[in-house]
Amino acid sequence: MSVNITFLGGTGTVTGSKYLVQHDGKKLLVDCGLFQGFKQLRLRNWNPMPIEAADVDSVLLTHAHLDHSGYLPLLYRQGYRGHVHATPATCDLCAILLPDSGHIQEEDAAFVNRHGYTKHEPAMPLYGKHDALQSLQLLKPEREGISFSPLPGWKATFSHAGHILGAASILLEVADRRILFSGDLGRPDDLVMKAPDLPPDADTVLIESTYGNREHPKEDVLAELAPALKRVAARGGVAVVPVFAVGRAQALLHAIALLKERGEIPHGLPIFLDSPMAVHTTELLPRHPEAHRLDAKALNVLKHIATMVETPEQSKALAKHHGPMVILSASGMATGGRVLHHLAHYLPDHRNMVILTGYQAPGTRGATLASGSGVVRIHGQDVAVQAEVVQLQSSSAHADAVQLVDWLGHMKTKPDQVYVVHGEPEASDALRQRIERELKLRAVVPEHGSTWPC
Numbered sequence: 001m002s003v004n005i006t007f008l009g010g011t012g013t014v015t016g017s018k019y020l021v022q023h024d025g026k027k028l029l030v031d032c033g034l035f036q037g038f039k040q041l042r043l044r045n046w047n048p049m050p051i052e053a054a055d056v057d058s059v060l061l062t063h064a065h066l067d068h069s070g071y072l073p074l075l076y077r078q079g080y081r082g083h084v085h086a087t088p089a090t091c092d093l094c095a096i097l098l099p100d101s102g103h104i105q106e107e108d109a110a111f112v113n114r115h116g117y118t119k120h121e122p123a124m125p126l127y128g129k130h131d132a133l134q135s136l137q138l139l140k141p142e143r144e145g146i147s148f149s150p151l152p153g154w155k156a157t158f159s160h161a162g163h164i165l166g167a168a169s170i171l172l173e174v175a176d177r178r179i180l181f182s183g184d185l186g187r188p189d190d191l192v193m194k195a196p197d198l199p200p201d202a203d204t205v206l207i208e209s210t211y212g213n214r215e216h217p218k219e220d221v222l223a224e225l226a227p228a229l230k231r232v233a234a235r236g237g238v239a240v241v242p243v244f245a246v247g248r249a250q251a252l253l254h255a256i257a258l259l260k261e262r263g264e265i266p267h268g269l270p271i272f273l274d275s276p277m278a279v280h281t282t283e284l285l286p287r288h289p290e291a292h293r294l295d296a297k298a299l300n301v302l303k304h305i306a307t308m309v310e311t312p313e314q315s316k317a318l319a320k321h322h323g324p325m326v327i328l329s330a331s332g333m334a335t336g337g338r339v340l341h342h343l344a345h346y347l348p349d350h351r352n353m354v355i356l357t358g359y360q361a362p363g364t365r366g367a368t369l370a371s372g373s374g375v376v377r378i379h380g381q382d383v384a385v386q387a388e389v390v391q392l393q394s395s396s397a398h399a400d401a402v403q404l405v406d407w408l409g410h411m412k413t414k415p416d417q418v419y420v421v422h423g424e425p426e427a428s429d430a431l432r433q434r435i436e437r438e439l440k441l442r443a444v445v446p447e448h449g450s451t452w453p454c
């Protein structure tokens with residue numbers, strides 16, 4: 001009986017990761033992510049899945065980012081009641097991220113309805129906070145390095161992927177086939193996260209390709225961040241930093257702490273962390289010391305480096321402060337969240353600055369800003385972009401092309417088949433070519449919705 005895999009997301013895009021593995025009538029889903037970015041991608045979230053949610057037998061998550069976990073509340077609402085296996089830190093992070101995702105979608109729908117700029121009345125959220133809270137009951141923590149059985153006769157093992165807290169690669173073993181899902185792979189030289197584990201041997205590999213056509217610059221994030229922050233501080237401006245609440249927020253705070261300690265930026269430069277999720281994520285770091293490089297002293301500095309902004313009222317009150325100051329706020333690609341209010345407020349002034357910190361998926365406001373556009377649409381209004389836009393090239397939470405090929409090259413025996421996923425088309429194809437050329441492996445970039453043997 002063969003094993004096959006259907007690519008329900010995360011192909012031709014970095015979002016919507018959903019890989020359906022089928023064998024002998026059983027259906028297991030690896031990742032359960034939301035599509036983000038371009039509207040035609042986001043609309044896919046509303047399309048029914050090609051299988052009934054209740055017919056899925058088990059779910060595994062590589063990590064908690066919404067493009068890998070954010071569909072879970074919908075899967076639950078559609079009738080899925082099986083387990084969702086994930087590392088303990090991923091379970092903790094889902095408990096923060098998923099209810100917030102439901103809340104943001106309710107808020108966005110309510111905002112659209114209040115301001116009447118929807119073509120479809122009334123706007124509905126994809127799911128709400130209540131659905132998200134319900135779906136958390138399905139989470140089942142599994143430790144890295146300890147195999148478990150998601151279904152009778154199936155075996156799965158998480159290993160450290162180094163991308164964010166709890167991020168894992170997954171080795172799935174069924175019917176004498178070993179299928180390795182890289183998940184999102186971190187970089188070996190990250191300031192906060194430990195390097196990814198070397199890959200175990202497998203017959204089939206799915207490898208991510210976010211940076212499949214790019215190499216990170218040699219200079220580190222500190223060397224890139226210091227002059228930008230010095231510049232904005234000198235002109236009394238405000239730096240708005242859209243951050244992924246989980247991952248880049250902590251990495252940026254740690255980098256700012258190091259720069260202050262070294263005297264490379266003014267010690268008194270006020271820093272605000274305006275994201276309750278980021279605050280809660282920062283608090284999780286001491287609970288998972290095995291996953292990161294920060295010792296007790298560094299964690300303590302991290303806790304006190306920024307003023308934590310909790311309530312929406314405190315967030316809005318930030319607009320009354322004068323620069324210089326730095327506001328870190330979610331979301332990282334400016335697709336939603338509190339950062340939108342800050343951008344709308346600070347973008348029209350040339351003294352201010354936007355610092356983009358991670359991958360900006362096409363179609364997001366972050367990508368619009370990165371492209372140098374003079375205007376960006378926020379809450380139905382055109383906002384003039386007068387502020388300086390800085391895109392950090394060195395703060396990514398993903399391995400680059402060289403690091404991805406290097407990771408794959410560490411497998412002791414060659415896999416039969418490599419599927420290149422989780423990338424824009426040009427990035428995935430560039431990585432496919434490199435893998436074929438440099439590692440002499442068979443690699444394909446599967447089409448969205450297609451089914452392949454494992």
Ligand SMILES: [Zn+2]
Nearest residue numbers: 063065163184
């Ligand atoms: Zn991720």
